[in-house]
Amino acid sequence: MTSDGFRLTRQRRAILDELRKVTSHPTADELYEAVRRQCPNISLGTVYRNLETMSANGIIRRIDVAGRQMRFDADIEPHYHIRCVHCGRVDDVGSSTWDRLEKLASESTEYEVLGHTIEFTGVCPACKERERSG
């Protein structure tokens, strides 16, 4: 076989397009709602399965942020996130990872340190506005 059997179907294209369009790190069901405009009878299971497949293949990144739902990111470069404590929205924090932190962690535990994430919490601009007017 010449290809590895990975087919870029209409559904996958739609999910990927939608994910690349936004900066909000959407949840599976948010993507499902958005993608339904292109593929009206796509299944939620299909969205989940393809998000899983694509993150396993390194095409996208699954971010396991605090809260009940997984979120997804078209940016596969390592970077930090900030999460709104009101609405759950997740945005990027423009800063690169800091290797010194991992050294610090490995010195103070018996763990073999593999990586780290920093998650900031705060109030996003939209919620600040809603607070002010509401």
Added chain:
Amino acid sequence: MTSDGFRLTRQRRAILDELRKVTSHPTADELYEAVRRQCPNISLGTVYRNLETMSANGIIRRIDVAGRQMRFDADIEPHYHIRCVHCGRVDDVGSSTWDRLEKLASESTEYEVLGHTIEFTGVCPACKERERSG
């Protein structure tokens, strides 16, 4: 009424004792199993309800780490955690919070920054041993 109606029941005492005994930041069902030795017919719902009540009252801390389950900590002082990518165990990283990080985050987003967590990932000593022997 003189008191605020908070009763330190046998069940609450047992949950709190168990949580203070360990450093592994157990999940609700782990605490449930442990507490059953003291209170054989305690309900899982009671464990959840009291963990919720006690963390709302600031007696304990609920930590929302990556992964599907909530974890709980008797140490209410702010500190960082490290999570084993194999077994999910969570331990402390001996380092204090770093305010400069939050300033950095607020400068690169439009958020009003309220806080942050750092979660390290790695392999805990028990899993390292299991890898070596298994």
Added chain:
DNA sequence: CACCATAATAGTAATGATTATTGTTATGGG
């Protein structure tokens, strides 16, 4: 000490996100 309002409980049902299953459809190489 007995009473009573109510906090808290055990047991169970419901919820919500995710994963698994199943039978069907679509695709692309030979």
Added chain:
DNA sequence: CCCATAACAATAATCATTACTATTATGGTG
């Protein structure tokens, strides 16, 4: 054109957590 199989839609199952309900326990007051 055919066939193996990747992928699909629809739906059922799972798992952590929360909500509900009827019952029990507690502690202050008369």
